[in-house]
Amino acid sequence: MAEATITCPQVTSALTPCLPYLTSGAGVPSQECCTGVGNLQKLAQSTADKQAACNCAKEAAARIPAIKEDAAASLPAKCHIQVDFPISKSTDCSK
Numbered sequence: 340m341a342e343a344t345i346t347c348p349q350v351t352s353a354l355t356p357c358l359p360y361l362t363s364g365a366g367v368p369s370q371e372c373c374t375g376v377g378n379l380q381k382l383a384q385s386t387a388d389k390q391a392a393c394n395c396a397k398e399a400a401a402r403i404p405a406i407k408e409d410a411a412a413s414l415p416a417k418c419h420i421q422v423d424f425p426i427s428k429s430t431d432c433s434k
Contacts, residue, residue, distance in 0.1 A: 343391035345382045350395035353379040357414060362403070364410035373418035380422050389423055393432035400428045
């Protein structure tokens with residue numbers, strides 16, 4: 340089984356600038372947010388990394404009840420970045 344190289348602190352720091360957008364669901368994400376999402380995509384290349392990043396993002400989202408599910412789901416598209424895993428509180432990260 341492959342070992343993930345991405346860490347939850349990396350995922351959290353990449354997504355932290357997105358909190359204003361994720362909790363309001365309005366407007367567009369900041370440049371810092373989109374840069375973080377892009378960095379996250381670059382870091383999560385292997386299946387193990389994608390699953391780890393998915394689980395970390397899911398755990399972080401669960402700690403912040405104000406995150407709007409539709410804003411999280413639209414984040415990659417709003418940043419014009421293709422992310423290989425959905426950003427959602429309900430994602431099954433094992434797939």
